[in-house]
Amino acid sequence: MPTYHRLFLFALIFSFLGIYSCSEKENPKFKTGKNWPIYLGDKHNSHYSPLSQINRDNVDQLKVAWEYKTGDTDSRSNTQIQCNPIIIDGIMYGSTPKLKVFAIDAATGKQKWLYDPAAIAKISMHVSRGVVYWEDGNDKRIFFTAGPYLFALNADTGYPIQTFGIFGRASLKSKLGEWAQNLYVVSRTPGIIFKDLLIMGTAVSEGALAAPGYIRAYDVRTGKVRWTFRTIPKPGEFGYETWPKDAYKSIGGVNSWAGFALDEQRGILFVPTGSASYDFYGGNRKGANLFANCLLALDVKTGERIWHFQTVHHDLWDRDLPSPPNLITVVHDGKEIDAVAQVAKSGFIFLFDRETGKPLFPIEERPVKPTDLEGEEAWPTQPFPTKPPPFCGQQLTMENITDISPESHNYIAGILANVRTGEQFIPPSKQGTVIYPGFDGGGEWGGSAFDPKSKILYTNANEMAWILTMIDLNPLTSENPVSLGESTYLANCAMCHGQDMKGDITGTYPTLRGITNKYKDKEIKEIISNGKNFMPSWNHIGEKRIKAVMDFIAGKQETMDPHSVGIDDNKGIVPFTHTGYNRFFDPFGYPAMKPPWGTLNAIDLNKGEILWQVPLGEIEELSEKGIPKTGTENYGGPILTESGLLFIGASKDEHFRVFDQTTGEELWKYKLPAGGYATPATYEVDGKQYVVIACGGGKMGTKPGDSYIAFSLP
Numbered sequence: 001m002p003t004y005h006r007l008f009l010f011a012l013i014f015s016f017l018g019i020y021s022c023s024e025k026e027n028p029k030f031k032t033g034k035n036w037p038i039y040l041g042d043k044h045n046s047h048y049s050p051l052s053q054i055n056r057d058n059v060d061q062l063k064v065a066w067e068y069k070t071g072d073t074d075s076r077s078n079t080q081i082q083c084n085p086i087i088i089d090g091i092m093y094g095s096t097p098k099l100k101v102f103a104i105d106a107a108t109g110k111q112k113w114l115y116d117p118a119a120i121a122k123i124s125m126h127v128s129r130g131v132v133y134w135e136d137g138n139d140k141r142i143f144f145t146a147g148p149y150l151f152a153l154n155a156d157t158g159y160p161i162q163t164f165g166i167f168g169r170a171s172l173k174s175k176l177g178e179w180a181q182n183l184y185v186v187s188r189t190p191g192i193i194f195k196d197l198l199i200m201g202t203a204v205s206e207g208a209l210a211a212p213g214y215i216r217a218y219d220v221r222t223g224k225v226r227w228t229f230r231t232i233p234k235p236g237e238f239g240y241e242t243w244p245k246d247a248y249k250s251i252g253g254v255n256s257w258a259g260f261a262l263d264e265q266r267g268i269l270f271v272p273t274g275s276a277s278y279d280f281y282g283g284n285r286k287g288a289n290l291f292a293n294c295l296l297a298l299d300v301k302t303g304e305r306i307w308h309f310q311t312v313h314h315d316l317w318d319r320d321l322p323s324p325p326n327l328i329t330v331v332h333d334g335k336e337i338d339a340v341a342q343v344a345k346s347g348f349i350f351l352f353d354r355e356t357g358k359p360l361f362p363i364e365e366r367p368v369k370p371t372d373l374e375g376e377e378a379w380p381t382q383p384f385p386t387k388p389p390p391f392c393g394q395q396l397t398m399e400n401i402t403d404i405s406p407e408s409h410n411y412i413a414g415i416l417a418n419v420r421t422g423e424q425f426i427p428p429s430k431q432g433t434v435i436y437p438g439f440d441g442g443g444e445w446g447g448s449a450f451d452p453k454s455k456i457l458y459t460n461a462n463e464m465a466w467i468l469t470m471i472d473l474n475p476l477t478s479e480n481p482v483s484l485g486e487s488t489y490l491a492n493c494a495m496c497h498g499q500d501m502k503g504d505i506t507g508t509y510p511t512l513r514g515i516t517n518k519y520k521d522k523e524i525k526e527i528i529s530n531g532k533n534f535m536p537s538w539n540h541i542g543e544k545r546i547k548a549v550m551d552f553i554a555g556k557q558e559t560m561d562p563h564s565v566g567i568d569d570n571k572g573i574v575p576f577t578h579t580g581y582n583r584f585f586d587p588f589g590y591p592a593m594k595p596p597w598g599t600l601n602a603i604d605l606n607k608g609e610i611l612w613q614v615p616l617g618e619i620e621e622l623s624e625k626g627i628p629k630t631g632t633e634n635y636g637g638p639i640l641t642e643s644g645l646l647f648i649g650a651s652k653d654e655h656f657r658v659f660d661q662t663t664g665e666e667l668w669k670y671k672l673p674a675g676g677y678a679t680p681a682t683y684e685v686d687g688k689q690y691v692v693i694a695c696g697g698g699k700m701g702t703k704p705g706d707s708y709i710a711f712s713l714p
Contacts, residue, residue, distance in 0.1 A: 213255020674705020
């Protein structure tokens with residue numbers, strides 16, 4: 001056999017066995033610059049591009065280059081686009097509000113192909129923050145998720161890869177255990193590639209009955225799971241003793257929904273995890289609860305633990321680590337150190353040596369308040385980084401409540417006097433507890449940008465307080481026993497639709513009042529059982545509770561004999577729930593604390609100092625009254641370019657902005673057709689630099705949108 005035939009045969013065999021694959025590290029198309037090839041720019045999550053055609057001198061000349069409309073927004077379902085698209089050799093790949101995936105010409109916005117996963121699978125709606133590209137020679141694939149499935153498409157045609165999983169899709173429930181198969185499991189954030197592995201995290205229910213959030217590595221060719229890291233340990237595994245006996249059989253959550261970072265040279269995968277379920281009561285999961293709320297360092301080839309750090313012990317505040325960490329290099333004590341920085345909802349930044357997990361600045365364990373909820377055991381201490389200082393407020397007191405008007409001030413003061421507030425980590429209570437920074441940060445899923453030259457981290461923050469109020473559901477101890485239907489509603493539905501069924505003030509969750517005039521009983525049962533749009537399936541609560549909650553929302557109630565409720569009726573039910581995710585607003589819909597309510601921050605990670613902080617966003621009606629720029633609540637992160645520009649949407653006022661990275665000065669802004677609640681991307685085609693952002697809207701009560709807009713110089 002000729003030599004070239006033998007080489008070709010060996011390459012085919014190695015490819016089939018999964019031994020040989022193209023390394024992204026060696027392929028120039030996977031470098032940020034001309035391309036934006038990976039979610040958030042690169043596997044270090046730098047949000048950084050070396051492009052500099054758009055600079056301080058010409059940024060005011062930016063114009064719309066093209067707009068791509070997906071055409072599938074739904075105002076009734078409050079659809080969104082949170083996608084950070086990727087760009088490979090002039091082709092942009094992204095997702096639509098209804099989870100279709102597209103390929104378009106990155107210079108013109110002209111569509112090349114569109115794939116709808118709903119054509120072959122029944123899926124529940126959820127947000128998608130992007131897709132993953134992989135190639136080996138002529139085998140080029142796009143991976144994305146919709147509902148409980150991981151899909152693989154031909155990157156050139158958009159057709160499913162028939163040899164991946166079952167006709168192009170694999171289950172996100174693989175290796176989670178039999179009991180998790182009927183529970184809610186999706187993935188909102190792209191996985192990350194290492195050679196021929198695609199490592200995936202998931203989003204699961206935050207209620208009492210939730211699937212576990214194990215980390216899994218899928219074979220990119222076959223869709224089979226190659227390794228699994230159990231975030232809730234089994235007997236004999238590290239961390240098992242931090243839970244009650246056999247907790248892994250019934251406790252869920254501890255998932256990584258925010259995304260990963262990867263040090264390919266060292267083979268280390270960095271995994272931020274969320275809280276254990278149920279979020280706000282842990283009487284059934286007493287202990288520190290490893291590996292919840294951890295930054296994990298895993299061997300990317302095997303999934304074995306290298307080191308971890310737990311940022312919250314026995315979480316009772318929904319303090320998930322909200323974004324993928326940044327892999328950075330800093331200078332400490334005159335030495336360059338490869339490090340990892342993790343931004344938290346609390347406004348903290350945790351900074352570690354990448355290899356050892358040793359903190360670069362001291363982290364102190366400080367005593368925190370105990371709980372008075374029956375059966376709960378709050379952890380007595382929590383970790384506080386000493387540097388950098390928090391980049392958002394840490395307590396809501398009478399001294400820092402809103403002063404935009406006497407009416408607003410007096411209203412907030414009256415409520416604040418009757419709830420628990422004043423410091424971090426006050427446990428949930430029936431009296432009501434202020435969560436500040438709130439459930440949505442501090443830091444959030446948009447992530448942070450890092451400048452490799454100056455060693456400065458740029459992150460946006462929400463200055464928003466929420467009030468968490470617990471409700472006693474135990475019919476034997478509650479002062480006001482409720483029906484089975486009401487207890488089921490309060491445990492599973494009230495956190496979104498409200499205790500009074502009115503929905504939330506932002507319009508994210510609709511009212512259920514009068515729903516029986518809109519839907520027939522059969523249709524309501526279908527929605528509860530199978531989910532609809534962003535509502536997941538609740539079929540796991542069982543027929544008896546589904547019927548009971550239907551009666552409750554229809555106004556039919558029967559007094560429950562507390563002694564008649566059996567073990568099966570209480571499956572997945574904890575003795576306390578809460579009244580909903582309630583932002584702390586004044587009577588006019590403005591936040592409870594003094595402005596700014598949203599900020600952009602520059603933080604020197606060499607010294608651990610905040611260099612500047614500026615408001616992000618503006619409420620025009622307040623500006624017209626002479627109130628200084630307040631900033632707004634914001635979702636989506638920044639990107640940074642070589643020319644010293646920060647690009648960010650995120651703000652509630654629906655503007656896209658450019659800031660000077662040195663001073664924080666706002667240099668340019670553009671009113672988008674809908675809120676840009678996504679992290680932008682930048683790339684180059686035929687010598688021209690473009691910046692693109694998804695305009696999906698739909699958050700904070702703003703209108704939904706269906707477009708991507710790219711900007712360039714004339």
